[in-house]
Amino acid sequence: MLFRSLFLGVLTLSLNASPLCYTQGYGDLITHADDKSIVLKKGLTLPYTTPTQPITWEDKMNEADLAMQVSQSYDQGGVQTPPAYLFDPGRLRYQPFFQALYGNDKKAIEKNLVTISWPTLKGTIKLPVNRIGGVDQKLYAIGQEIAQLPKSDRIWAEGATTYCYRVIKDTHRLSMHSFGIAIDLAPTKTQYWKSESPSETAHIGYHNTMPMSIVRIFEKHGFIWGGRWYHYDTMHFEYRPELLAPACTTQNHL
Numbered sequence: 001m002l003f004r005s006l007f008l009g010v011l012t013l014s015l016n017a018s019p020l021c022y023t024q025g026y027g028d029l030i031t032h033a034d035d036k037s038i039v040l041k042k043g044l045t046l047p048y049t050t051p052t053q054p055i056t057w058e059d060k061m062n063e064a065d066l067a068m069q070v071s072q073s074y075d076q077g078g079v080q081t082p083p084a085y086l087f088d089p090g091r092l093r094y095q096p097f098f099q100a101l102y103g104n105d106k107k108a109i110e111k112n113l114v115t116i117s118w119p120t121l122k123g124t125i126k127l128p129v130n131r132i133g134g135v136d137q138k139l140y141a142i143g144q145e146i147a148q149l150p151k152s153d154r155i156w157a158e159g160a161t162t163y164c165y166r167v168i169k170d171t172h173r174l175s176m177h178s179f180g181i182a183i184d185l186a187p188t189k190t191q192y193w194k195s196e197s198p199s200e201t202a203h204i205g206y207h208n209t210m211p212m213s214i215v216r217i218f219e220k221h222g223f224i225w226g227g228r229w230y231h232y233d234t235m236h237f238e239y240r241p242e243l244l245a246p247a248c249t250t251q252n253h254l
């Protein structure tokens, strides 16, 4: 067991920061990526690394670049295990990337929103979702698959909310809900790390009740789950296909 842990640790460290994660993850929305820059289909070029290399965890959260954004390997399809200290694959984000893809400000983002039907135990509700890259179609497909699960699992997909233009609590960074690419489920029954401590670097426990049957459906369609973060947010799923691309995920290496 110890050997397996050490072995996985080495692999996780060695699989970092590949520009290929972006071209594999976003298909034709990104036409080129190398260790200098990525080029979007719409013509925008973004730097792959930025000159300021943050050292502390708090600075990394605020100043991550595209390389850092894929520097922790997401364990797609893995069993539910408490993540290691500060292991938050997907939580380090380069905000200009999401603005370039989904809309630069509230007005531009809202132009890209469409509504999808989301099945619940009491009927269908409508949810606003970004249409860029087909995120709306993917979330619709997820809802249809969850509707096939037993009721004991489906109750965890109730109370769904998606778009809300806002910053992440206690930060200046936009939430992924602001771009219409994230969804929260079962808000009253799930767990959030800040209920233990408001400090990013505190040593906290891990708690989750979200069933893996739901998590795996989301991951199959390009969404990552906040329950795989040290700073757990178990109601939260967001569309981050770069982290589920073959060049980035650990799934092929286990």
Ligand SMILES: [Zn+2]
Pocket (backbone or CB within 6 Å): 177, 182, 183, 184, 235, 236, 237
């Ligand atoms: Zn959320």
